[in-house]
Amino acid sequence: VAATLGLLTSCGTQTAPERTYNEGINIIPMPASLQQQEGRFLLSSSSSFYAPTPEAKTIAEFFAAKLKNSTGFNFAIADAEKDGGISLLIDPAMEINEEGYRLDVTPQGVKIQAKTPQGVFYGMQSFLQLLPAEVESPSVVKNIEWSAPCVSIDDAPRFAYRGMMLDPCRHFIPVENVKKQLDVLSLFKINTFHWHLTDDQGWRIEIKKYPKLTEIGSKRIDGEGTEYGGFYTQEEIKDIVAYAAERFITVIPELETPGHELAAISAYPELSCKGQPTTPRIIWGVEDIVMCPGKEDMFKFLEDVVEEMVPLFPGTYFHIGGDECPKSSWKNCPACQARIKAEGLKTDKNHTAEERLQSYVIQRMEKMLAKHGKKIIGWDEILEGGLSPEATVMSWRGEAGGIASALQDHDAIMTPGGNGMYLDTFQGDSKIEPVSIGGYTLLEKVYSYNPVPDTLVTLGKDKHIKGVQANHWSEYMYNTDIMEYRMYPRMLAVSEIAWTPLDKKDYKDFERRINNAYVRLDGHDVNYHIPQPEQP
Numbered sequence: 120v121a122a123t124l125g126l127l128t129s130c131g132t133q134t135a136p137e138r139t140y141n142e143g144i145n146i147i148p149m150p151a152s153l154q155q156q157e158g159r160f161l162l163s164s165s166s167s168f169y170a171p172t173p174e175a176k177t178i179a180e181f182f183a184a185k186l187k188n189s190t191g192f193n194f195a196i197a198d199a200e201k202d203g204g205i206s207l208l209i210d211p212a213m214e215i216n217e218e219g220y221r222l223d224v225t226p227q228g229v230k231i232q233a234k235t236p237q238g239v240f241y242g243m244q245s246f247l248q249l250l251p252a253e254v255e256s257p258s259v260v261k262n263i264e265w266s267a268p269c270v271s272i273d274d275a276p277r278f279a280y281r282g283m284m285l286d287p288c289r290h291f292i293p294v295e296n297v298k299k300q301l302d303v304l305s306l307f308k309i310n311t312f313h314w315h316l317t318d319d320q321g322w323r324i325e326i327k328k329y330p331k332l333t334e335i336g337s338k339r340i341d342g343e344g345t346e347y348g349g350f351y352t353q354e355e356i357k358d359i360v361a362y363a364a365e366r367f368i369t370v371i372p373e374l375e376t377p378g379h380e381l382a383a384i385s386a387y388p389e390l391s392c393k394g395q396p397t398t399p400r401i402i403w404g405v406e407d408i409v410m411c412p413g414k415e416d417m418f419k420f421l422e423d424v425v426e427e428m429v430p431l432f433p434g435t436y437f438h439i440g441g442d443e444c445p446k447s448s449w450k451n452c453p454a455c456q457a458r459i460k461a462e463g464l465k466t467d468k469n470h471t472a473e474e475r476l477q478s479y480v481i482q483r484m485e486k487m488l489a490k491h492g493k494k495i496i497g498w499d500e501i502l503e504g505g506l507s508p509e510a511t512v513m514s515w516r517g518e519a520g521g522i523a524s525a526l527q528d529h530d531a532i533m534t535p536g537g538n539g540m541y542l543d544t545f546q547g548d549s550k551i552e553p554v555s556i557g558g559y560t561l562l563e564k565v566y567s568y569n570p571v572p573d574t575l576v577t578l579g580k581d582k583h584i585k586g587v588q589a590n591h592w593s594e595y596m597y598n599t600d601i602m603e604y605r606m607y608p609r610m611l612a613v614s615e616i617a618w619t620p621l622d623k624k625d626y627k628d629f630e631r632r633i634n635n636a637y638v639r640l641d642g643h644d645v646n647y648h649i650p651q652p653e654q655p
């Protein structure tokens with residue numbers, strides 16, 4: 120089935136982009152402010168980088184190596200500013216957003232100024248998008264003029280959190296493909312990679328103290344009776360985190376608690392209330408067997424896992440899951456009921472005792488992670504039973520969770536499925552598209568999402584919306600071809616929602632710019648979808 124679907128995605132239904140792709144300004148996401156000027160800047164074999172600080176030099180080296188692939192030019196990194204060169208200037212005193220930059224392209228040269236290395240990196244990404252799209256080619260492209268229109272750009276993101284979530288649990292994503300997505304998404308200024316590493320259908324991270332998590336928990340028997348599995352070693356994770364950091368992407372790991380953990384429970388059955396032997400889940404949907412908060416050893420397990428995970432992920436945030444945890448097993452569990460009693464978690468008018476027990480788990484996770492200097496993010500169910508003091512809510516069941524969180528002066532990240540942030544859905548006619556979880560999320564719908572609800576603006580609480588994320592749940596992403604097909608070009612719309620000021624968004628113009636982006640995606644061998652005119 121997967122092979123057939125793979126074929127279906129790569130033939131027949133797509134039309135090639137038009138050859139007009141290099142006309143006009145094609146930057147995605149559209150900058151906050153851009154003025155086009157007369158003339159063009161020509162990049163040549165004698166162009167050089169001027170990078171007067173070590174951080175700027177690292178970025179110059181990164182882009183010199185990349186530009187060499189497509190242009191074949193050997194760019195020198197010089198100590199003095201030269202005509203025809205690219206200057207990367209970092210000034211911590213510059214008055215500009217932490218991620219902002221100023222980009223001036225004149226016939227004499229390119230100048231990028233920013234407060235931080237990240238700003239300079241984004242300035243370079245914008246400059247690259249002014250060059251012919253073939254600049255993303257992995258091999259030298261001949262007979263092309265590497266020129267860019269003259270512009271002055273003043274740019275900064277609308278949101279500090281611009282995320283994508285990948286789910287290697289339902290279908291595994293090999294290291295090289297994870298890197299590929301990071302590489303591609305960094306072109307479009309995505310800065311956060313939420314990595315969903317544990318779930319019912321597979322445990323995907325090596326934990327040295329608990330080897331059975333990967334020996335048993337990373338494998339399942341699929342429908343045809345074959346073993347399916349995969350996991351990341353800690354070395355591979357470090358490698359990916361470093362790769363992301365080079366591209367100014369922070370990795371947020373997710374350790375699901377207390378539900379969605381059947382794979383871990385299969386390896387260590389004592390983690391559940393009944394302790395019955397089980398296997399990683401082989402079908403999709405919500406699993407009833409969950410972790411047992413009545414048992415102190417269950418918390419010890421989480422503490423040990425956290426202790427091994429934390430050093431791998433230098434970012435501030437740690438995602439503790441918290442979604443879809445059926446509580447029937449806790450109702451019939453003497454240890455859970457004893458915990459409810461001991462902690463005084465009585466049913467009140469807002470919450471059941473079991474909901475408050477879930478909140479107790481999340482609060483313990485928060486304390487556990489605070490000891491390591493980490494802050495928690497959780498799916499919006501963490502609102503039920505009372506929010507942990509410092510938690511950030513990821514709003515997925517619509518926007519209500521995000522709104523409730525902001526009203527309690529907690530930060531929130533918007534990722535509502537119904538508003539187009541779930542990219543496991545169809546993006547065209549379901550009769551010809553590869554099977555998906557269901558529902559239609561056309562490119563325009565993704566693009567039209569505004570992560571800040573009006574009510575929060577009215578109440579002056581909009582500052583708590585830190586940003587937006589698209590989720591790529593992989594139940595119906597049998598391989599990375601289908602995953603990419605679902606991701607692109609919709610992720611480009613997400614990048615523009617996350618970066619571009621609301622009043623600068625323009626779908627018609629975005630559609631035009633996407634033709635240029637397709638050629639860039641081709642350079643990375645991305646299996647993208649092309650929206651068809653006859654949409655359902």
Ligand code: TNX
Nearest residue numbers: 442443498515543556592593
């Ligand atoms: C709900 S979103 C889930 C995931 C599924 C997804 C499918 C969330 C926090 N939980 O476990 O993969 O729906 O769309």
